[in-house]
Amino acid sequence: MRTQVGIVGAGPAGLMLGQLLHLRGIDSVIVEKRGRDYVIDRVRAGVLEPGTVDLLTASGVGDRLAVEGLRRGGVHFNFAGARHRIDLVALAGSPITIYGQNEVLKDLIDARIATDRPLVFEAEEVRIEDLESSTPKLRFQAQAGEPREIVCDFIAGCDGFHGVCRATIPPGAVTTHERVYPFSWLGILAEATPASEELIYAYHERGFALHNQRSPTLIRAHVQCPPDDDLSAWPDERVWSELRTRTATASGWRPNEGPILKKSLAAMRGFVTEPMRYRRLFLAGDSAHIFPPSGAKGLNMAIADAQVLADAIAEHYASASDGALDLYSDTCLRRVWNVQQFACWMTQMLHRFDPNDEFEHRTRLSELEHLMTCREASTSFARRYLGLSPISHDE
Numbered sequence: 001m002r003t004q005v006g007i008v009g010a011g012p013a014g015l016m017l018g019q020l021l022h023l024r025g026i027d028s029v030i031v032e033k034r035g036r037d038y039v040i041d042r043v044r045a046g047v048l049e050p051g052t053v054d055l056l057t058a059s060g061v062g063d064r065l066a067v068e069g070l071r072r073g074g075v076h077f078n079f080a081g082a083r084h085r086i087d088l089v090a091l092a093g094s095p096i097t098i099y100g101q102n103e104v105l106k107d108l109i110d111a112r113i114a115t116d117r118p119l120v121f122e123a124e125e126v127r128i129e130d131l132e133s134s135t136p137k138l139r140f141q142a143q144a145g146e147p148r149e150i151v152c153d154f155i156a157g158c159d160g161f162h163g164v165c166r167a168t169i170p171p172g173a174v175t176t177h178e179r180v181y182p183f184s185w186l187g188i189l190a191e192a193t194p195a196s197e198e199l200i201y202a203y204h205e206r207g208f209a210l211h212n213q214r215s216p217t218l219i220r221a222h223v224q225c226p227p228d229d230d231l232s233a234w235p236d237e238r239v240w241s242e243l244r245t246r247t248a249t250a251s252g253w254r255p256n257e258g259p260i261l262k263k264s265l266a267a268m269r270g271f272v273t274e275p276m277r278y279r280r281l282f283l284a285g286d287s288a289h290i291f292p293p294s295g296a297k298g299l300n301m302a303i304a305d306a307q308v309l310a311d312a313i314a315e316h317y318a319s320a321s322d323g324a325l326d327l328y329s330d331t332c333l334r335r336v337w338n339v340q341q342f343a344c345w346m347t348q349m350l351h352r353f354d355p356n357d358e359f360e361h362r363t364r365l366s367e368l369e370h371l372m373t374c375r376e377a378s379t380s381f382a383r384r385y386l387g388l389s390p391i392s393h394d395e
């Protein structure tokens, strides 16, 4: 089989790229190692920047998002027993949208199926060959066990942090930079009416907590925990107790509680691959970079990479120019490092690194106070949280 772009991975990056290429009349085959239900059921991101919402809408996959996406004009920071609000709309002109990654994936998968272009689930032993040639190949075993070969002009490595694409690049051809944090996030999805419609970041002497609405009847919440913790150490009552304690305010705010439907542990890391390309293989999304989730950026950046890559591939076919493809990595990495810095700053400010370090604790509280009371600091936060470009000195 022959295609223009072989896409490895049907996460947000791969499916979005497939959709954008389709809209430009460019062929692709998407190969995913998991089943459709597994891909959709994985509970992960849920905070969409306005640029992501605009791109999904302009790409014809925004109908359900327009109806079901929850637009929220502010975010809260709970610390030292008080609740503070940053008004995103007043400071930066736009709300964020709460819409689960699994809903984004459902919409993108439905759109892909409607195009009749190939999307192969449950592909086994996916590998890339002939990367040194002008026609790299994707090989895998299809569901029935038959071997398949797809000859491609380009391969897009959209297969996440643990995928095969980055690992296929010869040693020394790319450099990786990594920061692993000395804590993890315990995450829950619970059936309960959210006690706050807007997202709450909490900093407490016992550590970080996050309370987010996923839908009018679902809560997504996280608490900082030791990196080597096991889920068995987190019975439901302990999760609720930590969430209550860490998000508590003197005015008596507390989360509503209900049955926990899902529980997971996630390591906290920042990771960047440079360059995001090797010959005709282009990395996009988590295969190239991971952001500590405090900044709510991973999904948005996966979608942003897909847009840059789709434009560059379209230019290649339209004008036989590889200028944009040659700039793909630099274009993405400029934004990646900027966002990495933001996500790492959020992580640093909101977590306890050493529970016995009172100096650290007091400076964190002071930094949060500054963020809430200094208009320039709140505005800068709002713009970066929304993924907007900084205000230049000339404005």
Ligand SMILES: Cc1cc2nc3c(=O)[nH]c(=O)nc-3n(C[C@H](O)[C@H](O)[C@H](O)COP(=O)(O)OP(=O)(O)OC[C@H]3O[C@@H](n4cnc5c(N)ncnc54)[C@H](O)[C@@H]3O)c2cc1C
Residues within 6 Å of the ligand: 008, 009, 010, 011, 012, 013, 014, 031, 032, 033, 034, 039, 044, 045, 046, 047, 101, 123, 126, 158, 159, 160, 161, 162, 163, 164, 165, 187, 266, 284, 285, 286, 287, 293, 295, 296, 297, 298, 299, 300, 301, 302
């Ligand atoms: C707990 C948590 C909370 C998060 N919260 C947010 C948030 O609020 N906002 C935000 O923007 N981001 C958030 N993120 C990050 C976001 O979920 C990811 O950045 C996003 O999923 C990246 O999309 P992707 O397409 O690059 O990779 P993935 O979603 O990982 O998709 C990669 C796909 O490739 C497939 N694959 C892997 N290996 C192979 C192979 N060998 N062959 C074929 N297919 C393969 C995988 O099965 C998967 O379907 C969060 C992440 C976590 C873990």
